[in-house]
Amino acid sequence: MSRVRTRPTRDDTCEKLFEAAARVFEEQGIGGASIETIATAAGFTRGAFYSNFKSKDELIIAMLENHVEQSIQRMHNLLARHKNLADFLDALKTMDRTQQDPLGRSPLLHMEMILFVARAEKRRPELAKRLRARRKLIADIVETTSKNSGRNPALNPAWTGAVVLAMEDGFRLHRLIDPETTPADSFLRAIGDLQRAMGITSA
Secondary structure, three states: OOOOOOOOOHHHHHHHHHHHHHHHHHHEEEEOOOHHHHHHHOOOOOOOOHHHHHHHHHHHHHHHHHHHHHHHHHHHHHHHHHHHHHHHHHHOOOOOOOOHHHHHHHHHHHHHHHHHHHOOHHHHHHHHHHHHHHHHHHHHHHHHHHHOOOOOOOHEEEEEEEHHHHHHHHHHHHHHHHOOOOOOHHHHHHHHHHHHOOOOOOO
């Protein structure tokens, strides 16, 4: 009789470390959080942590990579159900964040982690790869929804991706600095304003 495997897989371990790290980073700050504290919060030993990641920086890069991968998959799934831009944006506004990865649920933590990694020049190429992937995602959405609506994009899709992403990150940073005058939905409200200004409305 074969034994049932109860040992967690590497993916399970990483997911628990990601969740624990997000909690610890929010409570103690990214710089002040120790590997031991993160491992303990996840229910693991330091050895288990080092079996998966060489350092805290490597953990953070992995969390950012996981977030980008999940975001791309989530947006493509949404796009498959909502073919035109207006419907896609409406669905995006009502998307449930509770089932997303830790950085999807906490855009401010996402921004803080990006800034933390960006301080180390040698890590910036890692961020650049993810930045380009996020820009391409937006460009793909613009191209697909424009094609489905039978109209040409108002702007070059690649440039649109850069503009929209800069606006999203800008609102995140503004909310980090001044949450009182920067509501959590500022970015989506701005997208809605642009949508109306361009005459793109739901059918």
